[in-house]
Amino acid sequence: MDINQIEIVHRLTESSRGILAADESVSTCEKRFSPFGIENTEENRRAYRDGLFGANISKYLSGIILHEETLNQENLAGRKFSEELGGKNVLVGIKVDQGLENMNGSQLEQYSLGMETLKLRLEDYKSKGATFTKWRTVYRISDSTPSSELLSVNSNTLAEYAREVLSAGMVPIVEPEVLMDGDHGIKKDREVTYLVLKSLFQKLSEFGIDFSKIILKPNMVAPGSGSTEKVSAIEIADNTLAVLQEVLPDNLGGVAFLSGGIDPDLAIESLRQINLRKTSHLRMTFSFARALQASFLNTWRGSADNLEKARSDFEIQLGKASLAATIYT
Numbered sequence: 001m002d003i004n005q006i007e008i009v010h011r012l013t014e015s016s017r018g019i020l021a022a023d024e025s026v027s028t029c030e031k032r033f034s035p036f037g038i039e040n041t042e043e044n045r046r047a048y049r050d051g052l053f054g055a056n057i058s059k060y061l062s063g064i065i066l067h068e069e070t071l072n073q074e075n076l077a078g079r080k081f082s083e084e085l086g087g088k089n090v091l092v093g094i095k096v097d098q099g100l101e102n103m104n105g106s107q108l109e110q111y112s113l114g115m116e117t118l119k120l121r122l123e124d125y126k127s128k129g130a131t132f133t134k135w136r137t138v139y140r141i142s143d144s145t146p147s148s149e150l151l152s153v154n155s156n157t158l159a160e161y162a163r164e165v166l167s168a169g170m171v172p173i174v175e176p177e178v179l180m181d182g183d184h185g186i187k188k189d190r191e192v193t194y195l196v197l198k199s200l201f202q203k204l205s206e207f208g209i210d211f212s213k214i215i216l217k218p219n220m221v222a223p224g225s226g227s228t229e230k231v232s233a234i235e236i237a238d239n240t241l242a243v244l245q246e247v248l249p250d251n252l253g254g255v256a257f258l259s260g261g262i263d264p265d266l267a268i269e270s271l272r273q274i275n276l277r278k279t280s281h282l283r284m285t286f287s288f289a290r291a292l293q294a295s296f297l298n299t300w301r302g303s304a305d306n307l308e309k310a311r312s313d314f315e316i317q318l319g320k321a322s323l324a325a326t327i328y329t
Helices: 005-012 026-036 042-053 081-087 115-127 148-167 186-206 233-247 264-277 290-300 304-324
Strands: 018-022 061-066 091-095 100-103 106-112 132-139 171-178 254-257 284-288
Touching: 005 061, 005 091, 005 171, 005 254, 018 042, 018 290, 026 042, 026 290, 042 081, 042 290, 042 304, 061 081, 061 132, 081 091, 100 148, 106 132, 106 148, 115 148, 132 148, 148 171, 148 186, 171 186, 186 233, 233 264, 254 264, 264 284, 264 290, 264 304, 284 290, 284 304, 290 304
Parallel strands: 018 061, 018 284, 061 091, 091 132, 132 171, 254 284
Antiparallel strands: 100 106
């Protein structure tokens, strides 16, 4: 595809379109499928993605992040998924980190794997139609975490990853996710999200990364999943914007939020409030997974008989996210 990195960034963050994260690993698909009694086989994963991608997505999605398995698969009609998406004016992305490893034996702190083979894999992915990538690191909030060591290790990894992807002529999505695991309140989440992003952008700067050619995929600032604190979409938006406005460089290519387990309707409304209330020119859209796909899975449940209705429900959810991603300023 003859398209440069700035054009890719602009397309991925354009008003009213967002990015679908359909890059679940095999083990994550097990978690998604098991409540509905869907066997976690390659054929069912293929049918699941075929169901999602076969919907009327062009109006709502600018890009889709794939798992390596999906990039190499054909849809049920025998056409490469990457070709199907290209025909719908949807850019193909690829998850390039290869999972997590416990740091210093701690289950609370993990670093991501895959850097050793990244350069060769990027050449392969690009030859198969991928134009952008995603690498995820994670941070858990506890009395002792995240540690300064983890902040340094993960920020260095994301900066090294971004440099390799830019050198390959692709666009990196950088995802430093502060997980919702825990009973912490929104104030604590805000403090940790600030530390994570500050560390990241300091390291990206040290590596000489061109901010205009990268997209940040951050968490929204919200209480932990075990917290009794109740917050509104406006509170999530205000706390998220307070962090971003303090940390992000003016020339950043854009922001594509993850939903991170927040209730789908709350995540979408929070994004709408962010775009209504933001004062910067930065483009802010979505890169949701569960907040969009749950609508499809709840109806589909692995049955071809439910496919048409499942796609319709998915399109309705995409429409809501699209309105939330409309740029007002």
